[in-house]
Amino acid sequence: MDYIISHYNYWLVIIIMMAGFYTVISRGNLVKKIAGLNIFQVSVFLLYISIGNVKDGAVPIIEKGVTLYSNPLPHVLILTAIVVGVATTALGLALVIRIKEAYGTIEEDDIHNQDQSL
Amino acid sequence: MIESHLSLLIVVFPLLTAPIVAVLPNGRLPWAISTFVSWSVFAMACVQLFNVSTGNVISYELGGWAPPWGIEYRIDAANALVALIVSGIAAVTLPYALKSIEKEIPQHQHSLFYAAFMLCFTGLLGITQTGDIFNLFVFLEISSLSSYALISLGKKRQALTASYQYLIMGTIGATFFIIGVGLLYVMTGTLNMADLAQRLPEMYEHRTIHTAFAFIMVGFALKLALFPLHLWLPNAYTYAPTVVTIFLAATATKVAVYVMLRVVFSVFGFSFIENTPTDELFLLLCVVGILSMSFYAIYQRDSKRLLAYSSVAQIGYMMLGIGFGSMLGVTATLVHLFNHALMKGALFMAIGAIVYQVGSSRLQHMSGLGKQMPWTFAAIMIGGMSLIGVPGTAGFISKWYLVLAAIEQQQWLIVAVILIGSLLAVIYVWKLIEVLYFKPANETAQNISRQTSVKEAPLMLLIPMWILVLANVYFGFNTELTVGTAEQAVKLLLPGMN
Numbered sequence: 309m310d311y312i313i314s315h316y317n318y319w320l321v322i323i324i325m326m327a328g329f330y331t332v333i334s335r336g337n338l339v340k341k342i343a344g345l346n347i348f349q350v351s352v353f354l355l356y357i358s359i360g361n362v363k364d365g366a367v368p369i370i371e372k373g374v375t376l377y378s379n380p381l382p383h384v385l386i387l388t389a390i391v392v393g394v395a396t397t398a399l400g401l402a403l404v405i406r407i408k409e410a411y412g413t414i415e416e417d418d419i420h421n422q423d424q425s426l
Numbered sequence: 427m428i429e430s431h432l433s434l435l436i437v438v439f440p441l442l443t444a445p446i447v448a449v450l451p452n453g454r455l456p457w458a459i460s461t462f463v464s465w466s467v468f469a470m471a472c473v474q475l476f477n478v479s480t481g482n483v484i485s486y487e488l489g490g491w492a493p494p495w496g497i498e499y500r501i502d503a504a505n506a507l508v509a510l511i512v513s514g515i516a517a518v519t520l521p522y523a524l525k526s527i528e529k530e531i532p533q534h535q536h537s538l539f540y541a542a543f544m545l546c547f548t549g550l551l552g553i554t555q556t557g558d559i560f561n562l563f564v565f566l567e568i569s570s571l572s573s574y575a576l577i578s579l580g581k582k583r584q585a586l587t588a589s590y591q592y593l594i595m596g597t598i599g600a601t602f603f604i605i606g607v608g609l610l611y612v613m614t615g616t617l618n619m620a621d622l623a624q625r626l627p628e629m630y631e632h633r634t635i636h637t638a639f640a641f642i643m644v645g646f647a648l649k650l651a652l653f654p655l656h657l658w659l660p661n662a663y664t665y666a667p668t669v670v671t672i673f674l675a676a677t678a679t680k681v682a683v684y685v686m687l688r689v690v691f692s693v694f695g696f697s698f699i700e701n702t703p704t705d706e707l708f709l710l711l712c713v714v715g716i717l718s719m720s721f722y723a724i725y726q727r728d729s730k731r732l733l734a735y736s737s738v739a740q741i742g743y744m745m746l747g748i749g750f751g752s753m754l755g756v757t758a759t760l761v762h763l764f765n766h767a768l769m770k771g772a773l774f775m776a777i778g779a780i781v782y783q784v785g786s787s788r789l790q791h792m793s794g795l796g797k798q799m800p801w802t803f804a805a806i807m808i809g810g811m812s813l814i815g816v817p818g819t820a821g822f823i824s825k826w827y828l829v830l831a832a833i834e835q836q837q838w839l840i841v842a843v844i845l846i847g848s849l850l851a852v853i854y855v856w857k858l859i860e861v862l863y864f865k866p867a868n869e870t871a872q873n874i875s876r877q878t879s880v881k882e883a884p885l886m887l888l889i890p891m892w893i894l895v896l897a898n899v900y901f902g903f904n905t906e907l908t909v910g911t912a913e914q915a916v917k918l919l920l921p922g923m924n
Contacts, residue, residue: 348598395567400593406586
């Protein structure tokens with residue numbers, strides 16, 4: 309039980325990951341899909357941030373009297389991934405705007421029907 | 427001076443070109459610069475391949491930071507061959523682009539198109555050059571994001587939904603990949619591929635390593651469109667502007683297959699894979715993929731979509747080699763990687779020439795064109811023969827090695843599947859040829875944006891197309907470059923199996 313509680317951040321990661329992934333798969337609304345994708349990516353950010361933490365480690369800034377630091381590398385890595393995530397979201401939403409202009413709807417089913425009726 | 431920084435210049439040169447091209451006015455200048463850059467990168471890739479062809483490995487430390495702390499570019503015969511494919515295809519596609527995008531992309535977007543193209547080029551080259559697994563992710567996203575933008579430039583509105591679909595699937599794939607990389611980092615504390623390969627064997631039994639492996643495999647199976655994760659591919663290839671289809675079909679999936687090779691053989695090592703069901707799973711998916719996708723291709727009514735489904739089937743052939751895990755199998759994969767880039771490039775260029783003249787890639791609008799466009803038709807003939815694997819074309823060489831690899835493993839069922847797949851290819855290539863040559867130009871087709879007589883495509887389209895067609899024939903006879911390099915690469919990928 310202690311094990312489960314002490315690793316609560318990883319449980320959180322899994323819950324958020326599945327929630328986001330499910331949203332991407334199940335929703336027909338294109339904006340909601342992007343939102344789901346974002347939640348899915350955020351869970352990965354949390355995972356990386358969690359693994360960088362060293363137990364009882366200090367903030368990784370060199371200071372007198374501190375010997376144990378957290379690992380800053382995963383945090384730097386995820387900074388890159390956050391930028392990529394922002395770019396993906398921006399591009400995705402831009403596409404949704406263009407789709408709305410072209411089809412007049414952002415519901416996947418309606419778009420599918422319009423393409424079929426041609 | 428230049429020689430020692432060659433590995434980096436190959437990536438940096440197109441990267442710097444992208445913003446320059448983006449701010450230039452529309453017109454021929456962006457095209458000229460991009461073409462010049464792609465040819466110089468191609469020349470550099472040739473020199474690079476020559477440098478590693480004797481079996482040595484180039485290690486380039488970015489910013490002088492020693493690996494595994496700094497990012498390392500690590501070039502061996504496998505990377506150099508894939509970099510050569512990517513740059514070679516870009517170098518022939520860009521001259522083709524000038525005329526082709528005039529008809530398919532609005533004038534005011536031309537310089538942005540070349541900028542996105544250069545970014546995609548950068549990303550793909552970066553993936554091949556890097557020896558750092560996180561750096562690989564960054565380049566993967568550079569190439570993916572620019573290819574989503576490129577696909578959405580297609581004329582029809584379905585291009586937008588195709589691009590959106592690819593964006594969702596591609597991002598899920600890439601995110602799976604970084605989850606896997608994160609888990610590997612937790613266990614080993616390193617991101618350098620060579621370093622990972624050294625540290626992983628002692629942890630083979632660990633559950634986290636297996637999870638990481640599964641995430642990375644599924645992520646990249648999505649990117650390379652392995653059946654049944656290929657759903658984004660047919661739409662993306664069909665509705666993208668033809669130039670984009672040519673470039674992506676000939677390079678993007680190939681680069682993803684290369685990453686698969688790298689991860690399976692260099693990072694994890696085949697002894698790890700053998701103890702998981704991965705190799706059997708690959709073989710099963712490839713067999714089902716080859717057969718079902720070839721059948722799908724037969725029933726398509728759009729020539730680009732037909733070739734797209736054929737691409738998914740061909741990816742099955744490439745992955746078969748990885749599933750075998752033998753020296754012959756991996757050689758076949760690398761050779762087919764190269765040859766398939768040539769044949770699909772040539773075929774999509776020929777279809778692009780038809781789209782240029784007729785304005786449609788649907789089979790019903792193409793009837794009877796073979797007589798009016800003899801050079802394009804001949805290109806489809808030879809490209810199609812290469813796709814089938816007729817002796818004397820490049821396609822034969824890769825099929826030959828694949829069959830040899832299957833026989834070596836006593837996998838008779840797979841030998842049969844490869845042969846049946848080739849027969850199915852005969853049917854769908856025949857379908858193209860029948861429509862183009864034997865069907866009379868019918869009246870309904872005449873009415874749709876077709877002038878009374880269609881002329882042969884302009885030389886700017888024919889020359890790049892025929893460079894690839896002749897390459898198909900050349901590499902069907904001279905296998906020194908393809909098979910020789912592939913064998914050299916395999917020695918490094920599978921060290922313990924000589």
